[in-house]
Amino acid sequence: MENPVAYRDLARRYGFAPTPESVSRLTQLVARQDSDIDEIAKVIDKEPALRARLLRVANPDAENEAEYTVDNVEDALMRNGVGCALVLAMGTPLLLALTKTFQTMLSLKLESIDPQTATPLDGEHILGTIGFSGKANGSVYMRMSIASAREIAAGIFGSQPDEITDLNEIKDTTGELLNIMTGNFKSNLCDAGLDCKLQPPAVDRSEDLYTPVVPGGGMERMAFRSGKILLYIDVTVNPWND
Amino acid sequence: MATKVLSVDDSRTIRMIVGKAFRPYDCQMVEACNGEEGLATAAREKPDLIILDVTMPVMDGVTMLTKLKEDATLKSIPVIMLTAESGRDNVLQIAKLGVRDYLVKPFKEDQLIEKAGKIITLQKKAA
Numbered sequence: 001m002e003n004p005v006a007y008r009d010l011a012r013r014y015g016f017a018p019t020p021e022s023v024s025r026l027t028q029l030v031a032r033q034d035s036d037i038d039e040i041a042k043v044i045d046k047e048p049a050l051r052a053r054l055l056r057v058a059n060p061d062a063e064n065e066a067e068y069t070v071d072n073v074e075d076a077l078m079r080n081g082v083g084c085a086l087v088l089a090m091g092t093p094l095l096l097a098l099t100k101t102f103q104t105m106l107s108l109k110l111e112s113i114d115p116q117t118a119t120p121l122d123g124e125h126i127l128g129t130i131g132f133s134g135k136a137n138g139s140v141y142m143r144m145s146i147a148s149a150r151e152i153a154a155g156i157f158g159s160q161p162d163e164i165t166d167l168n169e170i171k172d173t174t175g176e177l178l179n180i181m182t183g184n185f186k187s188n189l190c191d192a193g194l195d196c197k198l199q200p201p202a203v204d205r206s207e208d209l210y211t212p213v214v215p216g217g218g219m220e221r222m223a224f225r226s227g228k229i230l231l232y233i234d235v236t237v238n239p240w241n242d
Numbered sequence: 243m244a245t246k247v248l249s250v251d252d253s254r255t256i257r258m259i260v261g262k263a264f265r266p267y268d269c270q271m272v273e274a275c276n277g278e279e280g281l282a283t284a285a286r287e288k289p290d291l292i293i294l295d296v297t298m299p300v301m302d303g304v305t306m307l308t309k310l311k312e313d314a315t316l317k318s319i320p321v322i323m324l325t326a327e328s329g330r331d332n333v334l335q336i337a338k339l340g341v342r343d344y345l346v347k348p349f350k351e352d353q354l355i356e357k358a359g360k361i362i363t364l365q366k367k368a369a
Contacts, residue, residue, distance in 0.1 A: 007330045010337050014344040015353075016328050097326070101348035105259070156255055158262070169254075176253040179297065180347045183326025190329040198297055 019093060019188055022047045026089040027192035030082060030239050031135075040085050041073045053088050054080075056114075057220055063116055084218035086136070086239040090185045091220050094140070094235065097184035098224065101177060106155035108226045115223035118230060120209075121145060127206035128174045130182050134196030136189050138214045138237030140182050142174065146205070148229040149174055167205070175201040181233075194239060214238045244270040245362050248289035250280035250306065251324070252298040256347075260293050260324070263351035267364045277301030281309055284316050290362045293354070294341075296325040296332070304332075307339050320361045324349065 011018070026043050029035040044050045051073055058076035059068045070076050077085065095112060102110040126149040128142040144152075147161070153173040154161040164170060178201040186198055213219045217238030224231040245268065249260040252275050261271045272287050274280040278301040284292060292310075296303040303323065311317045320342040328346045336344065343357045358364060 007334055010333055010344075011328075014328075014333075014346075016344075016346055097348065104348045104350045157258065172253055173255045176255045179253070180326045183297070183347065184328075187327050187329035187332070190331060195331075200297075200299060 019191075020096075022050065023089050023092045023188060024192070026050070026085055027188055027194070030086040030089065031192040031194050035082070037074065037077050037082060040082060041077055044073050044077075044085065044088070050088050050092070053091065053220065054084070057084055057087070057218070080218060083216070083237070083239050084220075087218045087220045087235055087237055090189065090237060091222060091235055093185040093188050094181045094233070095222065097181045098177070098231075098233070101180050102226055106152065106226075108155065108229070110224050110226045110229075110231075113223045113225050115221045115232065118223040118225070118232070121230075121232060124205055124207050126170060126174055126203065127208065128178045128201055128203040130178045130201040131199040132182065132186055132189075132196045133199070134194070136194040136196045136237055136239045138217060138235065140178060141211050141234040141236075142178055142181075143206075143209070143232040143234075144174075144230060146170070148231065151227075151229050152177070171203040174203045178203075211236065244268050245291070245364065246270045246272060246287060246289040247358070247362075248272045248274065248280065248283055248287060248292045250274045250277065250283075250292060250298070250303065251295040252276055253295070256295065256324070259351065260354065263354050264358075264364075266366055267355075268367050269364070277303060277306030277309075280306050281313075281316075284310065284319060285313075289319060291358060292319055292321045293324050293358075294321050296323065296327050296336075304336060304339070307336065307341065311340055322354075322357055322361070324354070 029040050054076050058070040058080050062068050099110050102108045125145050131139045149170045150161045150164045153164045153170050156173050211234040214236045219236040222233045247269050249257045251257050257273050274283045276298045294303045323341050323344045326347040342361050
């Protein structure tokens with residue numbers, strides 16, 4: 001194993017933003033496979049955002065917290081399996097990377113919204129998918145309306161949305177968004193010992209709103225809004241592919 | 243003579259952002275969309291700086307960097323890695339091969355210019 005001090009020195013020299021401690025800890029615990037569920041629950045309980053996301057995953061049919069039938073972290077882990085904790089851990093770097101991408105490349109503030117209260121997509125939209133395989137196996141699905149994808153492409157290219165007429169420009173910007181998000185969480189997985197490789201992103205128009213959950217894994221659905229832009233992200237992963 | 247910068251990335255979006263970042267400066271931009279093209283362009287154009295992605299089809303950035311450093315005529319060209327991957331093993335491997343700097347996507351154009359400015363002379367274009 002490489003010297004962690006050497007990496008820390010390089011990370012400092014290159015100016016990397018550190019991964020949140022709770023995310024690294026959670027990923028390491030899940031990667032071990034034999035971790036105690038109480039240990040995992042303690043890490044999640046300390047982080048209100050993680051706790052809220054886990055309970056949302058554990059109560060897929062509830063429209064609000066008052067309707068939750070599973071209301072504590074231990075029960076949520078027992079019911080959904082420890083693997084779902086990894087989906088949460090992966091969602092955090094993805095969420096941070098997406099928010100930062102909007103801030104730095106589009107000068108837009110992106111807010112996370114409850115996917116169950118977000119206006120659902122209807123009909124033809126842009127679907128971007130990127131898979132990763134290795135010790136951890138899964139996919140990220142990003143969906144948005146064609147108008148939202150056009151807004152994003154226009155923001156990145158510094159033009160007006162109606163000037164974006166080439167579908168390839170939309171595909172390229174959507175694919176790069178996916179690359180940035182998944183590259184960030186892939187680093188977190190690899191650092192925890194769950195080595196995996198990214199597949200090239202695939203982006204196209206689609207009417208398919210179904211997200212298949214990877215066998216043996218879990219899934220988290222997230223939604224984001226910035227002005228007229230609405231983004232829907234599904235992450236599905238099996239941390240113990242072998 | 244203008245400073246020459248080679249951007250190697252399979253994403254047109256990123257190549258465009260890199261080009262935009264250097265636009266206010268007296269720089270000539272050249273582009274390649276994978277490592278194989280990047281090596282050929284580097285040999286032909288002899289750039290003063292290469293901005294290199296990691297995950298690309300045909301030939302990835304790590305392979306291109308390895309081949310670049312093995313080539314006596316190209317090995318002295320400074321390289322800044324520009325990638326979304328900052329995992330420990332990746333970074334250690336790339337650092338060992340010899341890069342001048344490393345920038346994680348998403349990035350601000352100012353950050354790229356700041357890092358590039360430490361390696362090459364960037365002169366603002368005359369108004």
